[in-house]
Amino acid sequence: MSRAASIFAAAWLGAVSLAGPSPAAEIELVDSPTCVMRLSGPIRDGDLARLKAVREKLPPSFYPGGVSFPLCLDSPDGGDLAEAIRIGAHIYETGIGTVIEENASCLSACAVVFMMGTVRSNEDDFLDRHLHVGGTLGFHRPELDLPLPVDGLYSLGEVEASFAAALETTADLLLLANRNAPVSNRPMIRSDLLRAMFLRRGEDYLFIDTVDKARRWGIRLFGYAELPSLDAAAAQHACDNLTRWQALRDPPEASQTWDPPRPDGDGYLVTGSNAGYLLHECRVRPAQDLIEVCGIDQSLGVRIGVSSFDLDGRFTCDVYWRYDRIAGLSPHQPLASLPRKPGDVPLGPYIHLAIWEDDLTQAFRGACRKPAGQRAAIAEVNSFATLRAAPGFDAAVTAEVPRFALVELTGAAPVFLGSPQRRSRCAQLCAELDRAEAPRNLFDDGSPEWRGLRDRYTTTCIAPNAVWYNATDATGRQGFVSGRVLRAPGAFETFER
Numbered sequence: 001m002s003r004a005a006s007i008f009a010a011a012w013l014g015a016v017s018l019a020g021p022s023p024a025a026e027i028e029l030v031d032s033p034t035c036v037m038r039l040s041g042p043i044r045d046g047d048l049a050r051l052k053a054v055r056e057k058l059p060p061s062f063y064p065g066g067v068s069f070p071l072c073l074d075s076p077d078g079g080d081l082a083e084a085i086r087i088g089a090h091i092y093e094t095g096i097g098t099v100i101e102e103n104a105s106c107l108s109a110c111a112v113v114f115m116m117g118t119v120r121s122n123e124d125d126f127l128d129r130h131l132h133v134g135g136t137l138g139f140h141r142p143e144l145d146l147p148l149p150v151d152g153l154y155s156l157g158e159v160e161a162s163f164a165a166a167l168e169t170t171a172d173l174l175l176l177a178n179r180n181a182p183v184s185n186r187p188m189i190r191s192d193l194l195r196a197m198f199l200r201r202g203e204d205y206l207f208i209d210t211v212d213k214a215r216r217w218g219i220r221l222f223g224y225a226e227l228p229s230l231d232a233a234a235a236q237h238a239c240d241n242l243t244r245w246q247a248l249r250d251p252p253e254a255s256q257t258w259d260p261p262r263p264d265g266d267g268y269l270v271t272g273s274n275a276g277y278l279l280h281e282c283r284v285r286p287a288q289d290l291i292e293v294c295g296i297d298q299s300l301g302v303r304i305g306v307s308s309f310d311l312d313g314r315f316t317c318d319v320y321w322r323y324d325r326i327a328g329l330s331p332h333q334p335l336a337s338l339p340r341k342p343g344d345v346p347l348g349p350y351i352h353l354a355i356w357e358d359d360l361t362q363a364f365r366g367a368c369r370k371p372a373g374q375r376a377a378i379a380e381v382n383s384f385a386t387l388r389a390a391p392g393f394d395a396a397v398t399a400e401v402p403r404f405a406l407v408e409l410t411g412a413a414p415v416f417l418g419s420p421q422r423r424s425r426c427a428q429l430c431a432e433l434d435r436a437e438a439p440r441n442l443f444d445d446g447s448p449e450w451r452g453l454r455d456r457y458t459t460t461c462i463a464p465n466a467v468w469y470n471a472t473d474a475t476g477r478q479g480f481v482s483g484r485v486l487r488a489p490g491a492f493e494t495f496e497r
Contacts, residue, residue: 025075027054033345035072035099043079043109048086055096070097070128070346071117078108081142085172088116092179092188095120097128099346100135102223107138107205112173115189118182125182130346131214132223133335138205139197142170181218192248193217212331216245222346224338227325230286232261234328235268239282241327242304243297251331272297283317284328288455291328292320368430368457370409370469376486378405387479391415391468398479407471407481414483418466426461433457 024044029037037054039047055069071091078084091098091113098117100106106114114137117129131137154162177189200206208214214221228234236258244251261268267285282295282304294305294317306319370376378385384402388395401407416426436450461467467483 024050025079027051029054029057030072032072033343034101035070035097037069037096038072038074039110039113040074042077043075043084043087043113045080045083047079047083048090051087051090069095070099072099072101072104073106073110073114074101074104075110076105076107076136078110081109081112081173082169084109084112085169085176088113088176092116092118092176095125095128097346098130100131100137102132102134104132105136105138107136108140111137111139112176112189116176116179127181127218127220129218130220130222131208131335132344133221133338134223134340137208137219139193139208140200140202140205141198142166142173143201186218190217190248192250209335210331211326211329211333211335212241212245212251214335215241215326216248220346221326221335223341223344224326224335225341226289227329230267230284230291230325230328232268234291234325235261235282235284236270237330238284238291238293238323238328239270239272239280239295241329241331242282242293242323243280243295243300243302244331246302246304247297247300249300267292270295279315281315283320285320287322288452289325290322290455291325292322293327294318294320368433369413372410374409375406376409376469376471377488378403378407378481378485379487381485385481385485387471387473387477387481388468389479391480392417393465393482395480399473399475399477401473401481405474407473407486410470410472415468415480416461416466417468418464422460422464422466426457426466429453429457429461 025039025041025047027037027039027047027050032038036058037051039051051071058069090096095118097119098114100114114129114131117127119126119128174194177194178187180186181188196206208217208219213219240258241251259271261270263269264283265285267283270282270284272280278298280295280297280299282293284295285292294307296303296307296315305317305321307315307317378401381403384400386393386397387399387401387407389398390396414430416423416430418426433450433453436447436453462483465482465484468480469483469486470478471481472478
């Protein structure tokens, strides 16, 4: 490497002294409920090769139906930006989730690696990056930290080469950041985070230390205890947060002017009063340990769920989207102030799917045994789903069914996979669902008992690919398909924003 390139390669080192060489990161297999690999220490040239060598020792899968290799990160010293970019590209392309555990720190170059965490499943991909509320994640911009030359002067060629190396590495960072997040049109690192990062230098880190910073930038949190149930204040925060997070807006220093939230069924109607003729309104209701939200902010040009206006101009909700309760906290709430849940581990990436459902598909999934001839749409895949000769992704493929195509179910009871405990629990939930009072039509939410059973069945059985149906595609090809990729015909596609 040239002297100029070496100067810039060492530029993003955080607190590491540039006076002498420091050891490379330690990358090892670990026996932990949180991750299977751990990277500790400053990132150095050659760490990608070491990560690949460690990964080759692993079995092929850690999530049912998919491949993920959760990597815990603890690198308070940052490291070599160019190598961090190469590692980030590798984990994005091959499916390595990233985790920052309690009391661990991931600063500077390490933060770039963290943001590229993904999981690659058999048929689709997901973001997979988790921050413990007791962990530390910090960003700042790269800098040229030039050692004094022996003769006291830099040549024009060295200065130009250093500047070119700086631009090239920064361009590589921007290209990496703008790779598409899985199943989304959003970049992996959003533009407002990049802007905020480039405004910070040296020890002045941009720390991800509030609810707003984490959730706005697509970072999953874990390690906190169950949050209080929905109340008027939480409904107001949820409406404000969720519309702003879609529009990539900073939280206001002072609370926005709101009309007092009004009771609305078992939830609340929240209306902003400072938008003039433009509407800012949400309906927020509880859903077990989650919340359901439908809303609009015309001043920001964003919607939550699917809504419409009746003939009198009243705002009505057709489809609600589901979120974790943390959306109902103040955006300024420090993560360190959240009550801790000892021993908590990140949710597997498929569990996230239970949060993004529309009403039609909730009803569809809440009917465990489908009648003969029931049609279902293929969804939540990149391009196609597979029919298999037997339940499970290990069976031979009998057909590839394109995304949004319809299949017809045979009407037989589903087949449950997984551990004996999971199979037994899914069969029990299936039987209880069939006995519970289900929705009578699209405008009926079903009984509270049915909604609770549906949510547990979705997270326990459908999300981890433990439910399989016998189905036939439009050409007559038959096979088994995971219930996770099925939606009600005509249901809207919704993904994490």
